[in-house]
Amino acid sequence: MPAAAAASPLRSLAYAVPVVIILLMLPYVVTPYQTILMSYGLIMAIAALGFNLLLGYTGLLSFGHSAYFGLGAYVVAFMVKYLHITSMELFLIGGLIATLLVTAVFGIICVRYTRIFFAILTMALSQVVWSLAFKFFWVTGGTDGLRIPTPTILNGLLTVPKNKIAFLSNTYYYYVLIVFIIFVALMWVIVHSPFGQALQAIRDNETRAAFLGVRVRRARWIAFMISGGFTGVAGILWAPLNGLTTPDILYWPFSGEIVFLTVLGGFGTFAGPIVGAVAFNYLKTYAVGLTVYWQLLLGSVLIVLVLALPTGIMGTLGRLTMTIKGEEGK
Amino acid sequence: MALWPIHMLNSLLYASTLFLIAGGLSLIYGVMRIVNLAHGSLYALGAYVTAWTIGQVAGGAPPAVLYALLPVGAIVVGLIGAMIEPTLLRPLYQRAEEYQLLVTFGVLLILEDVMRLVWGPYPISASQPWEFLGGSTFFGSRYPNYNLLVIVLGFIVAVLLWAFVYRTKFGVILRATSQNMRMASALGVNVKRVYVQAFALGCFMAGLGGALIVPIQSAVLGMGVDALIIAFVVVVIGGLGSLEGALIGALIVGFVRTLGITLFPEIELAVLYIIAAAVLLIRPTGLFGRA
Numbered sequence: 001m002p003a004a005a006a007a008s009p010l011r012s013l014a015y016a017v018p019v020v021i022i023l024l025m026l027p028y029v030v031t032p033y034q035t036i037l038m039s040y041g042l043i044m045a046i047a048a049l050g051f052n053l054l055l056g057y058t059g060l061l062s063f064g065h066s067a068y069f070g071l072g073a074y075v076v077a078f079m080v081k082y083l084h085i086t087s088m089e090l091f092l093i094g095g096l097i098a099t100l101l102v103t104a105v106f107g108i109i110c111v112r113y114t115r116i117f118f119a120i121l122t123m124a125l126s127q128v129v130w131s132l133a134f135k136f137f138w139v140t141g142g143t144d145g146l147r148i149p150t151p152t153i154l155n156g157l158l159t160v161p162k163n164k165i166a167f168l169s170n171t172y173y174y175y176v177l178i179v180f181i182i183f184v185a186l187m188w189v190i191v192h193s194p195f196g197q198a199l200q201a202i203r204d205n206e207t208r209a210a211f212l213g214v215r216v217r218r219a220r221w222i223a224f225m226i227s228g229g230f231t232g233v234a235g236i237l238w239a240p241l242n243g244l245t246t247p248d249i250l251y252w253p254f255s256g257e258i259v260f261l262t263v264l265g266g267f268g269t270f271a272g273p274i275v276g277a278v279a280f281n282y283l284k285t286y287a288v289g290l291t292v293y294w295q296l297l298l299g300s301v302l303i304v305l306v307l308a309l310p311t312g313i314m315g316t317l318g319r320l321t322m323t324i325k326g327e328e329g330k
Numbered sequence: 331m332a333l334w335p336i337h338m339l340n341s342l343l344y345a346s347t348l349f350l351i352a353g354g355l356s357l358i359y360g361v362m363r364i365v366n367l368a369h370g371s372l373y374a375l376g377a378y379v380t381a382w383t384i385g386q387v388a389g390g391a392p393p394a395v396l397y398a399l400l401p402v403g404a405i406v407v408g409l410i411g412a413m414i415e416p417t418l419l420r421p422l423y424q425r426a427e428e429y430q431l432l433v434t435f436g437v438l439l440i441l442e443d444v445m446r447l448v449w450g451p452y453p454i455s456a457s458q459p460w461e462f463l464g465g466s467t468f469f470g471s472r473y474p475n476y477n478l479l480v481i482v483l484g485f486i487v488a489v490l491l492w493a494f495v496y497r498t499k500f501g502v503i504l505r506a507t508s509q510n511m512r513m514a515s516a517l518g519v520n521v522k523r524v525y526v527q528a529f530a531l532g533c534f535m536a537g538l539g540g541a542l543i544v545p546i547q548s549a550v551l552g553m554g555v556d557a558l559i560i561a562f563v564v565v566v567i568g569g570l571g572s573l574e575g576a577l578i579g580a581l582i583v584g585f586v587r588t589l590g591i592t593l594f595p596e597i598e599l600a601v602l603y604i605i606a607a608a609v610l611l612i613r614p615t616g617l618f619g620r621a
Contacts, residue, residue, distance in 0.1 A: 061428050109611060116365060116427060117614050120566060124603045124610070127559055131599035252559060256367070256435045263432060293447055299439030306433050307421055 012188065015271075023177055032169030036241070039173050041281035042180045043237045048262045048273035049187050050230025055259075056267040057191055058223045059203030060114060064122030065258045067106070067129040068228040070250035071099050072235025074133060077146035077245050088151040088175065091236050099232025100225055102129075107224035111217055114206075123252055130250035145246035148239045168241060176237055183230060184274070190226060191270065199223050231258075260302055266312025275313050335469045337588050343477050343546075345584030346484025350539030351557055352564035353491065353576040354532035360571030361508045361528040364419060364430050368437035369536050370558025371445075372411065376403035376537030377549040378445050378454065384545070385456035393462045400459065400541050407537025412530040419529070420522070438555070446551055455548035480542050487538070488577055495573060504528060508571070560587075566606040569616025578617060 023042075027035045047069055054060045075095040079085040085094075110121045133140045140146065150167055153160060153175060161167045190196050198219050201209040210216050239245055248254065257280075264283075265276020283301065287294035309316050355369045366372075380403030384396050391399075414437060422429050463475035495501040506514040507524045515521045539557075540549070564583050568575025583602060590598025609616060 055428070061431070063431075109607065112611065113614055116570075117610060119431070120365075120562065121607060121610050123559075123562070124566065124606045128600045128603040128607070131603065132597070135596045135599065251555075253438075253555060256438075259428075259432065260435070263428075293443045295439040296443035296447070299436040299443070302436035302439065303418060303433055306429050306436065307418070310425065310429060 012270075016184075020181065027170050027173055032165050035169040035173050036165075037281065037285060038278070039168070039176045039241055040238075040285075041278035042176050043234045043241065044258075044261060044281055045274040045277035046180055046183050046237070047231040047234035047258055048265070048277040049184065050227045050234070051258050052262050052267050052273040053187065053191070053199070053223055053227045053230070055262060056269075056272070057196060057203060058199045058220060060111075060220065060224075061119045061259070062110075062122040062227070063119045063252065063255050063259065064106075064124075064126030065228070065231050066250050066252060066254035067122075067126035068099050068103060068231040069235040069238070069254070069258070070129065070133065070245070070247075071095075071102055072232035072237075073239040073242075073245040073249060074140065074146070074235075075099070076236055076239035077141075077148055080148055081146060086149065086152045087155060088153050088240070089155070091151060091239070092179075092233065095232055095236035096229060099235075100229050103225045103228030103232070104221075107221045107228070111220040111224055123255065126250065126255060127252060130247055130252070133247045133250050140247070143247060145244050147244055148242075151240045172241065176241070179233065179237060183233060187230070188270065195219065195222070260298070263302075263310075264305060264312055266314035266316070266318075268311055269314040269318065272312055272314040279313060333471065336471050336473060337592065339468070339473055339477065339481070341581075341584040341588035342481045343584075344587060345580040346481045347539045347543050348560065348564055348583055349484055349488060349577055349580035350535050350542070352561040352568070352580055353488070353573055354535030354539075355561050356565045356568070356571055356573060356576040357491075357535070358529055358532035359565070360573075361504060362419075362525055363427070364529075365427075365434070365570075366532070367431060367434040367558065368414075368441055369434075369532075370556070370561060371438045371441035371554035372407050372533050373536040373540040373557050373561075374445060374549065374551075374554030375410070375441060376407045376540030377544040377553065378449055378540070379403035379406045379537070380541035381454045381456040381544045381549045382449060383456075384458065385454060393459070396459050396462075400545075401538065403541035403544070404534050404538035407540070408530045408534030411533025412526055414533075415526050415529040416522075420525070438558075442551070442554065449549070451551060453548035453550040456544055458545070460545035474546075476545060480546070483542060487535070488573075491535075491573060500527075560602070563602050563606040566616060567609050569613075569618040572616065572618040575616050575618030 023038070026038060047065065050068075051062065051065050054062050072095045075098045076091045079091060079094055085091070106122070106125050109125065110118055113121060134142065137143075150160060150164060153171060158171060160171060191199075198209065198214045201212065201214060202216055202219060206216055235249070238249075261276040261280035262273045263276070264280050265274065266272035284294065284298065287297045291297065305312070311319065351369065351373050355366060358364055358366050358369070380400060383399050383402045388395060388399055418433050418437065419430065422433060460474060460476040463479065465472045465474045466478070467473075495504060503514070503519050503524055504527075506517070507519060507521055507528075511521055514524075560583065564579035565576055566579075567582055568577070568579030582605075586602060586605065587598060590601055594601070
């Protein structure tokens with residue numbers, strides 16, 4: 001299931017513009033709670049988009065993306081606690097540099113292997129990060145985590161409402177939305193660039209790609225860094241929104257969640273991870289609100305999904321439109 | 331360091347349970363090429379079922395009955411394994427391995443909540459079998475006899491399993507299927523049945539690990555998720571799919587962890603994962619794995 005290779009920029013914009021307009025109007029239409037919920041969804045979408053560069057486009061299943069998400073969030077917390085920085089832009093720069101440094105090292109190690117060994121290596125390395133955050137409690141706050149206060153935006157250029165809810169549901173929502181749009185556009189450019197095509201060639205046939213002159217391991221390594229960087233940015237944005245970062249976001253089931261929501265949306269398409277992240281966010285929030293046994297519900301959804309709808313929401317929608325179009329053509 | 335014999339025994343105890351969990355994980359991978367993410371939760375389920383049977387259902391029964399009831403958790407988990415394989419895993423053998431990983435992750439989520447649903451959020455213990463046996467003195471330090479029993483049982487299971495895989499007809503069929511599933515099938519082996527049996531046996535071992543450990547430490551929520559990741563370290567060190575590897579891996583992890591907790595407690599877990607990553611880098615098939 002290759003991602004729509006022939007997608008022209010104009011056609012993609014035709015889908016994207018109405019979605020962006022809806023997202024821009026959201027704070028005026030729905031309650032602050034709903035807006036904040038959407039912020040979480042958009043943030044997870046950035047993480048999933050990065051994750052899917054590896055799974056959907058390069059054919060590598062990472063089970064350790066919690067490490068890069070958590071790293072982004074913890075770097076923000078460290079910058080607050082030890083450097084007394086509150087600027088959101090500095091968080092983004094600092095967090096991204098730290099995430100890229102770590103992914104560069106982890107990447108060199110992980111891209112030597114593929115398939116199940118890659119999955120286990122990424123998982124083992126993410127667990128190293130988790131255990132450090134868990135054990136060095138005098139630095140990281142241990143299981144209590146670290147608090148992140150309201151950040152300043154654009155060096156105080158934008159006045160930040162004193163009310164935390166007002167800030168999160170309005171100023172910060174738009175901030176997240178803008179970063180989200182920038183990173184979606186960036187990912188779109190990446191996967192449609194010659195580099196993105198090379199990754200898909202590697203996924204489909206590694207040997208053939210190598211014979212065509214693609215430096216397979218180097219391409220995988222760069223994809224790994226981009227993927228981790230995206231997920232790190234998601235963690236950075238998540239930290240002030242959540243206000244608290246704990247080792248839970250570094251533990252391996254969180255990596256499973258990232259895999260889950262990507263498969264939910266459909267990893268064969270560009271928009272799949274975005275749709276999956278937003279849908280999963282609603283699903284999880286309502287399942288948690290509905291019952292203490294939300295994991296039971298999510299686990300059942302996952303199993304049904306894998307057994308009955310392996311192409312996810314977007315893949316299934318795509319197939320339905322194809323069927324309808326095919327019938328119209330007759 | 332007058333405590334070193336106790337440390338040695340503790341690491342053997344830890345290795346013994348780890349072998350039961352990781353051995354099952356490795357057996358399933360070796361025969362079916364499935365990484366069972368729900369394996370830790372099956373271990374936890376074995377602990378819960380045994381704790382509930384011994385501690386609450388048969389609480390006042392004489393000691394002999396309690397010891398006889400210990401394996402109940404393992405049997406229940408083995409039966410559940412025999413149900414999971416044909417219903418959830420069999421439809422996926424033709425598909426990419428990512429899907430098998432995801433289905434077992436789904437089973438993990440379900441099992442974690444089923445345990446919360448049935449037994450509630452509080453730990454449940456069943457320490458009578460541990461208390462009845464008392465303790466012995468080693469080099470001036472007391473050590474519980476039940477812990478010694480678990481160490482011995484772990485090694486007995488290892489020997490039995492070895493004999494089972496290398497000395498019985500079923501073992502031959504198992505190894506043949508593991509090496510080449512299609513060829514075995516062409517030679518008349520009922521691969522479907524072998525898969526059910528292998529998966530159930532692997533689950534049984536995880537359940538046994540839980541059942542034996544629960545008189546020493548209570549069954550708590552989350553113990554499965556923690557156990558799985560350590561079991562991964564064991565099979566990665568020993569080699570995915572290798573039983574000898576699981577035994578050696580369990581001993582290595584047991585000793586490193588016991589040493590780590592006393593000597594470098596902050597990084598004991600990190601050291602384990604780093605060892606696993608290093609082994610993967612140097613020998614991706616593990617110390618005993620096949621290519």
